[in-house]
Amino acid sequence: MSSRRTSRHASPRQRPSTLARVRALLAGALVLGVGGTATLAAWTDEERATATVTAGTFALQSRVGPAPTPWANHTTTAAALPLSAAGLYPGQSRAAWIQIQNTGSVAGTVNLSGVTFASTPAPGSNHERLRDATRVRISATAADGAASNAPSCTTSTPGTEVTGLQNVPALTAQPLKAASANTVTYCVVITLSADAPNEAQGGSVTPTWTFTGSTPTS
Incomplete structure (x- = not known):
C-alpha cells in the first residue's frame, strides 16, 4: 500500500x-x-490627384459714341462725355451717354459709384455757384448684345436726379455678362437750374463720374 x-x-x-x-x-x-x-511587414499603396487652377478675368470697357467709335479701357484717362455743356444758361439742358461692357470671363455688376472734380471750386466763387446750381439726372439700362446704333438718350429721358454736380444719384447696380454678352447704357442729363444765381456766370467745373464694376463675392 x-x-x-x-x-x-x-x-x-x-x-x-x-x-x-x-x-x-x-x-x-x-x-x-x-x-x-x-x-x-506592412504593405502600402498610394493614389494621387491633381488639378489646374486658373483665375478668371473681369475687365470693363466703355464707349461714348456709336460705331465706329471703338470700345476702350478708361481706367486712368476718363472718356470724354460729349455733353456739349459749354455756355449754359438757366433752364438749359444737355444729354449724353456712355456704354459699358465686360470683356472678361466672369460675370458681375456695374454701378455709378462717385464723382470727382479736376479742382475743388473756391468757396463762394462762380465755379462753386455753377456746380451747386446744376442738376444731374442719370438713368441706367442693360440690354443684350452690343448695338452699333446710338441708344435713346435725350434731355427728356427719365432717371434719378439730384441738385449739385457734387452729388451722386443713387442707382441700382446693373448686370454685366461675361464676354461682352450685354451692354449697360448710362444716360447723363445735366440742367442749369432756372433759378441759377447771377454769381454762377462764367463759372466752369469738370466733373468725372466713376462707374465701378465688381464680381460676386462667392
Missing part, C-alpha cells in the same frame, strides 16, 4: 526540476511571440 501512494506523487527532489522545465517553456513561448511580431 505504501508503494502505490509513493508512485502517485512526485518526490520532493523531482518538483524543482519540473518547475524549471515549465518556466523554460514559458520563456521560450514569450521569445517566439516577440519574434513573430517583429517579422510582420
Whole structure:
C-alpha cells in the first residue's frame, strides 16, 4: 500500500526540476511571440490627384459714341462725355451717354459709384455757384448684345436726379455678362437750374463720374 501512494506523487527532489522545465517553456513561448511580431511587414499603396487652377478675368470697357467709335479701357484717362455743356444758361439742358461692357470671363455688376472734380471750386466763387446750381439726372439700362446704333438718350429721358454736380444719384447696380454678352447704357442729363444765381456766370467745373464694376463675392 505504501508503494502505490509513493508512485502517485512526485518526490520532493523531482518538483524543482519540473518547475524549471515549465518556466523554460514559458520563456521560450514569450521569445517566439516577440519574434513573430517583429517579422510582420506592412504593405502600402498610394493614389494621387491633381488639378489646374486658373483665375478668371473681369475687365470693363466703355464707349461714348456709336460705331465706329471703338470700345476702350478708361481706367486712368476718363472718356470724354460729349455733353456739349459749354455756355449754359438757366433752364438749359444737355444729354449724353456712355456704354459699358465686360470683356472678361466672369460675370458681375456695374454701378455709378462717385464723382470727382479736376479742382475743388473756391468757396463762394462762380465755379462753386455753377456746380451747386446744376442738376444731374442719370438713368441706367442693360440690354443684350452690343448695338452699333446710338441708344435713346435725350434731355427728356427719365432717371434719378439730384441738385449739385457734387452729388451722386443713387442707382441700382446693373448686370454685366461675361464676354461682352450685354451692354449697360448710362444716360447723363445735366440742367442749369432756372433759378441759377447771377454769381454762377462764367463759372466752369469738370466733373468725372466713376462707374465701378465688381464680381460676386462667392
